[in-house]
Amino acid sequence: xxxxxxxxxxxxxxxxxxxxxxxxxxxxxxxxxxxxxxxxxxxxxxxxxxxxxxxxxxxxxxxxxxxxxxxxxxxxxxxxxxxxxxxxxxxxxxxxxxxxxxxxxxxxxxxxxxxxxxxxxxxxxxxxxxxxxxxxxxxxxxxxxxxxxxxxxxxxxxxxxxxxxxxxxxxxxxxxxxxxxxxxxxxxxxxxxxxxxxxxxxxxxxxxxxxxxxxxxxxxxxxxxxxxxxxxxxxxxxxxxxxxxxxxxxxxxxxxxxxxxxxxxxxxxxxxxxxxxxxxxxxxxxxxxxxxxxxxxxxxxxxxxxxxxxxxxxxxxxxxxxxxxxxxxxxxxxxxxxxxxxxxxxxxxxxxxxxxxxxxxxxxxxxxxxxxxxxxxxxxxxxxxxxxxxxxxxxxxxxxxxxxxxxxxxxxxxxxxxxxxxxxxxxxxxxxxxxxxxxxxxxxxxxxxxxxxxxxxxxxxxxxxxxxxxxxxxxxxxxxxxxxxxxxxxxxxxxxxxxxxxxxxxxxxxxxxxxxxxxxxxxxxxxxxxxxxxxxx
Numbered sequence: 001x002x003x004x005x006x007x008x009x010x011x012x013x014x015x016x017x018x019x020x021x022x023x024x025x026x027x028x029x030x031x032x033x034x035x036x037x038x039x040x041x042x043x044x045x046x047x048x049x050x051x052x053x054x055x056x057x058x059x060x061x062x063x064x065x066x067x068x069x070x071x072x073x074x075x076x077x078x079x080x081x082x083x084x085x086x087x088x089x090x091x092x093x094x095x096x097x098x099x100x101x102x103x104x105x106x107x108x109x110x111x112x113x114x115x116x117x118x119x120x121x122x123x124x125x126x127x128x129x130x131x132x133x134x135x136x137x138x139x140x141x142x143x144x145x146x147x148x149x150x151x152x153x154x155x156x157x158x159x160x161x162x163x164x165x166x167x168x169x170x171x172x173x174x175x176x177x178x179x180x181x182x183x184x185x186x187x188x189x190x191x192x193x194x195x196x197x198x199x200x201x202x203x204x205x206x207x208x209x210x211x212x213x214x215x216x217x218x219x220x221x222x223x224x225x226x227x228x229x230x231x232x233x234x235x236x237x238x239x240x241x242x243x244x245x246x247x248x249x250x251x252x253x254x255x256x257x258x259x260x261x262x263x264x265x266x267x268x269x270x271x272x273x274x275x276x277x278x279x280x281x282x283x284x285x286x287x288x289x290x291x292x293x294x295x296x297x298x299x300x301x302x303x304x305x306x307x308x309x310x311x312x313x314x315x316x317x318x319x320x321x322x323x324x325x326x327x328x329x330x331x332x333x334x335x336x337x338x339x340x341x342x343x344x345x346x347x348x349x350x351x352x353x354x355x356x357x358x359x360x361x362x363x364x365x366x367x368x369x370x371x372x373x374x375x376x377x378x379x380x381x382x383x384x385x386x387x388x389x390x391x392x393x394x395x396x397x398x399x400x401x402x403x404x405x406x407x408x409x410x411x412x413x414x415x416x417x418x419x420x421x422x423x424x425x426x427x428x429x430x431x432x433x434x435x436x437x438x439x440x441x442x443x444x445x446x447x448x449x450x451x452x453x454x455x456x457x458x459x460x461x462x463x464x465x466x467x468x469x470x471x472x473x474x475x476x477x478x479x480x481x482x483x484x485x486x487x488x489x490x491x492x493x494x495x496x497x498x499x500x501x502x503x504x505x506x507x508x509x510x511x512x513x514x515x516x517x518x519x520x521x522x523x524x525x526x527x528x529x530x531x532x533x534x535x536x537x
Contacts, residue, residue, distance in 0.1 A: 108230070280331075301370055381455060392496060
């Protein structure tokens with residue numbers, strides 16, 4: 001004990017403590033006289049401290065409770081602590097020493113309360129179901145600058161925070177939204193303004209509680225680390241018709257929120273669906289060099305990128321590797337992208353060992369387009385390129401030179417990629433996820449772009465790309481290769497350009513459906529640990 005109080009409790013000792021039977025606290029102190037009350041951790045200018053203050057079992061009026069908070073402790077007066085630590089600093093020796101000297105410590109965490117008891121602290125766990133002591137009764141709601149909950153129209157949802165770029169403006173008029181919630185919940189002020197902001201924080205706690213009591217479902221978007229570390233919203237009184245405030249990482253659409261709330265209300269996750277990669281009838285629009293045996297093919301998938309495909313084609317033309325196939329699959333575009341490619345191929349076919357333009361008669365998706373291209377080539381290696389991106393002149397030669405030195409277990413050579421936002425011709429801002437291939441690194445999410453050299457026999461063995469509604473076909477493909485025992489290697493040269501723009505598949509399809517996509521991949525590859533696959537993000 002002396003060592004702990006001098007230097008803190010190390011992690012290994014905490015594990016031993018957790019296996020011991022806890023000490024029982026002393027009888028509860030007199031509920032009519034808490035002595036001097038202190039709040040540790042979450043300050044009084046944060047609403048959470050006030051939400052928990054109302055759960056302390058004191059028989060005091062709000063005015064009397066306020067006095068115990070405002071005045072300094074008198075000599076010999078018992079001290080009670082509302083313990084709401086922000087992090088693991090509560091294990092520090094000076095913190096533990098003080099807690100052992102106070103009369104009572106109130107903590108909302110059962111695990112933390114138990115550990116405090118084991119080291120001799122007179123700790124009590126706060127029951128969030130404990131009847132309110134009236135602390136949140138009649139606060140100054142006018143401090144918030146928003147209507148009282150009883151002045152609001154009936155609404156199913158109250159959105160706390162911004163959904164994300166472009167999504168707030170799409171909210172229906174009857175949805176109640178506080179996009180600037182963070183400014184109310186966590187004012188960035190000097191300590192000298194604490195009394196004023198403590199009143200505002202108390203008002204916010206009361207406002208949130210009244211919303212829940214009226215049956216409004218609170219939804220917190222972009223929660224802070226404090227909100228993620230411990231669910232302080234459980235201290236608010238709740239209506240039996242709604243869940244406690246639900247946290248969502250953004251950006252997220254209102255449609256996704258509604259769907260997620262439905263599953264959370266049942267305490268489960270939506271079941272994984274059976275995936276089927278569509279196939280489409282294929283027409284050949286152009287072919288030259290049908291007898292080619294080039295070892296490498298660049299495979300481009302195209303859908304409604306007539307304004308961008310020319311730059312991609314020119315980047316393939318500029319490759320310094322001579323013996324090259326170029327295969328483009330148009331996935332039933334509604335613009336003139338296929339015509340642009342056909343015209344370009346007719347003018348530049350002599351540069352390539354083989355050029356081939358195929359067109360799906362119906363839209364089948366990115367996975368199907370890539371599979372069509374891979375199936376059509378005779379090359380041993382395929383460099384994947386989407387129509388809105390570009391290759392550097394050395395991309396094929398550098399990656400293929402590395403591929404020729406690899407064992408058969410290596411199925412992917414992926415280069416470093418420039419990240420170029422906004423539009424074609426924009427300056428690069430850095431590299432797109434420069435980490436090398438690794439199963440442990442891929443476990444929590446994809447960072448390897450589809451622009452990579454892929455061994456065609458490995459593609460064939462795993463069954464090709466699989467259609468994932470919303471995207472991440474490349475991530476699923478990498479996982480399938482890992483499942484089959486294949487590996488990847490990074491080519492440590494900047495050899496490609498990723499053009500980030502608002503019309504990309506990532507922006508328009510993947511991000512709005514990120515949770516459903518993550519859960520689908522988690523079900524297909526159980527070794528993944530995707531944060532967005534959890535039911536509470």
